[in-house]
Amino acid sequence: MKKMVALCACPMGLAHTFMAAEALEQAGKQAGYETKVETQGADGIQNELTLEDINEATIIIHAVAITPEGMERFNGKEVYEVELQEAIKNGNRIIKEIEEDLGL
């Protein structure tokens, strides 16, 4: 199964991080991806992406408004950066656009 991973983090780590995570999870699943979304919020790092997750992923999304921890995991990878608000409102469209960009 094709795989999508995402990382979400907002300044307070209370609201937008988790809204974006939920939106991207739903959008990823609907588009037929095995989806794993890491959150870095008030509850620390949850659902942490491993190097294996990242290596296996066809699509990698960052929806972050702070500098998250563990950015070195993504070195050399093609990462799509989106606004948190955009991820929350238009998860499906974001994935569609990335697929088009990747020629999928």
Added chain:
Amino acid sequence: MKQEIFKIENIHLDLDIKNKAQLLNKIAEKAFEGGVCRNKEQVLKGLNEREAMATTNLGKGICIPHTKNDAIENPSIFIFRLKESIFWNEEEEKINMAISLIMPKQNIENIHIKVLTSLSRKLIYDSFIKELLEGKSRDEIYRLIHQTLQL
């Protein structure tokens, strides 16, 4: 004694609020009256600082002003619904309801964080928002949130 994160007294309906400043002030006032914080002004300052970073307007009639703040003693969820919609910021959809998350800066119990994060996750679902906007009474909204968050 451990306080509940969400009480029926934290729901305020049919508020006569004319603008964003009044609503943020009302949130800080109710947080203070409810014994959630030591200092109203500091909460108001925190809410304003967060708004200055980026709007908390989610569209669909809801905004989520929130702050993590030294003056706050008990993590709490407040709900404010207005008599009439107001502009939160220019060029944004009007809002009719605020769901406000008020958090201490440190020592937040994990169980409370879980409640807040699961509430945030629910906020992307139009059906949940619609039920909150259309709930007929404090009781109805209280029950809806309790059920949704399995409090």
